[in-house]
Amino acid sequence: DAKTTQPPSMDCAEGRAANLPCNHSTISGNEYVYWYRQIHSQGPQYIIHGLKNNETNEMASLIITEDRKSSTLILPHATLRDTAVYYCIVRVAAVYQGAQKLVFGQGTRLTINP
Amino acid sequence: GAGVSQSPSNKVTEKGKDVELRCDPISGHTALYWYRQRLGQGLEFLIYFQGNSAPDKSGLPSDRFSAERTGESVSTLTIQRTQQEDSAVYLCASSLGSGGAYNEQFFGPGTRLTVL
Numbered sequence: 001d002a003k004t005t006q007p008p009s010m011d012c013a014e015g016r017a018a019n020l021p022c023n024h025s026t027i028s029g030n031e032y033v034y035w036y037r038q039i040h041s042q043g044p045q046y047i048i049h050g051l052k053n054n055e056t057n058e059m060a061s062l063i064i065t066e067d068r069k070s071s072t073l074i075l076p077h078a079t080l081r082d083t084a085v086y087y088c089i090v091r092v093a094a095v096y097q098g099a100q101k102l103v104f105g106q107g108t109r110l111t112i113n114p
Numbered sequence: 115g116a117g118v119s120q121s122p123s124n125k126v127t128e129k130g131k132d133v134e135l136r137c138d139p140i141s142g143h144t145a146l147y148w149y150r151q152r153l154g155q156g157l158e159f160l161i162y163f164q165g166n167s168a169p170d171k172s173g174l175p176s177d178r179f180s181a182e183r184t185g186e187s188v189s190t191l192t193i194q195r196t197q198q199e200d201s202a203v204y205l206c207a208s209s210l211g212s213g214g215a216y217n218e219q220f221f222g223p224g225t226r227l228t229v230l
Contacts (some may be wrong), residue, residue, distance in 0.1 A: 043221030
């Protein structure tokens with residue numbers, strides 16, 4: 001399973017873009033990059049995922065490098081409610097079709113400052 | 115519709131006692147997962163269920179841990195003879211389990227287990 005490396009913590013000013021990096025240099029060709037976040041005392045929440053193309057949804061944008069060895073999650077206009085631990089996860093191979101466990105690392109603790 | 119629910123939200127028990135944690139997945143989700151999160155740590159995968167297939171138990175830390183699932187609904191995680199190192203938040207998640215990349219896992223609020 002490809003491992004991911006993230007900085008343990010980051011700070012960002014409210015209203016600015018938060019750019020969270022993730023390294024996954026051993027990712028294989030059929031593995032996706034997923035991002036989840038966990039706000040204090042809550043369960044993790046899905047944000048976005050991608051294979052090789054950049055992706056955008058209502059929450060964030062995901063930029064994946066051409067060699068797929070790293071990616072960046074972008075929160076375009078961070079708010080105080082975005083303070084959370086952000087997990088970059090590479091999807092492991094399924095034992096059974098359709099069910100895939102997620103392997104969580106330590107994540108990045110993002111603090112949005114007023 | 116309702117999200118994933120878990121009960122109890124908090125459980126305090128004495129070392130050596132057995133505990134049962136319950137998870138109600140989102141209706142229609144065939145895949146169900148249990149994770150554990152120790153204080154200040156990331157999530158550890160424990161077990162998952164997919165339809166009628168045999169569960170993947172590869173993450174269970176010891177034979178004191180077991181889990182069952184009734185059809186495609188409720189699941190219970192049982193910890194026998196609890197130890198202090200079992201203290202953690204136990205999170206349940208469910209997903210459609212329909213294959214492909216769009217297999218978002220929806221997490222419940224967790225059960226905080228404290229073993230004294």
